Every structure is written in C-alpha cells, then in structure tokens.
Amino acid sequence: MRTRLPPGALDAADRAILNALQEGFPLAPRPYAEAAERLGLTEDDLIARLARLKEIGAITRFGPFFDAAAMGGAFCLCAMAVPEDRFEAVAAQVNAHAEVAHNYARAHRLNMWFVLATERPEGIDAAARAIEAETGLAVLRFPKLAEFFIGFRVAA
Secondary structure (H helix, E strand, O other): OOOOOOOOOOOHHHHHHHHHHOOOOOOOOOHHHHHHHHHOOOHHHHHHHHHHHHHOOOOOOOOOOOOOHHHOOEEEEEEEOOOHHHHHHHHHHHHOOOOEEEEEEOOOOOOEEEEEEEOOOHHHHHHHHHHHHHHOOOOEEEEOOOOOOOOOOOOO
16 A cells, blocks of 8 residues: 655655656657756756655656557456455556556555556456456456546646
8 A cells, every 4th residue: 555755755846856757758869857857856866766766656657658559458446355355466467567557545445446558458457357367356357437527737
C-alpha cells in the first residue's frame, strides 16, 4: 500500500517541478534541458529530482500518456478481489506486466483496480488471462463504453 509522504519530503523546487510538468513536457532535442531551464534548474538536477520523486513515491511514473485506442490498440479498466495478506505480492505480479498502465488500491471487496493498455484489442484478454494464471485470481474486465476528458491536475 502507498503511504503518505512525511512533512518536508518535498521542497519548493520539487513542488515547482510537479506543478509545471503536469501541464506538458517540451518536444525538443533536449526536453529535460528545456524544462529545467524554465524551472531555474540544470538538466542533471531535474533528472535527479524526478528519479528521487519516483523513489520516494511522490510520483509513480514519468512519461507520456499514449492513446492506445487511437493507435489501433485498446484500454480496459480491470478489478480484482485480492486477499489482504496477498495484496502486496499480487500487486507486484500485476505491475510486472508491461500492459498495466495504472494500479490502485481501493477499500472495497474489489480492492485492486488497474488499467490494461495493449497494442491490439485482443491483447487485453491475453494480458488478463496471464494475470489470472499467475495469481489464481479472477480479473474482472470493464471495457470503455465512452470517453470523458476531465483535465485532472494536482497542486503540489
């Protein structure tokens, strides 16, 4: 399970990075250098800070979000009912799959929710079946019926 960051874990530069990079990342030959310059940092400092933010759990990943469906692939929201004593082990098994885009714990009978993203629509069932075989648990699939853009941002 994810834990809350301790007070003082993020300094002003960390917060500036988190706030600025939610709005986009430069498409340039040296995007880290360009982003760092806008933040008053060096390229190496920005890269090191992003690695640290991931290491401490302030971010889970840093990278582009691709629309798999627009490229001929598919997304699918999935859920599992995982026994609490196996939760961390199952999360590691699920997260080891390259197709897993996000994974969240929920206080519910279906306590693990994740998104599968695959290059082709048939990849969803293949990935879900592989997870079922590895964990011995059912993967419930909730395919997208409609898409809504909510513009989610978090102020750090």
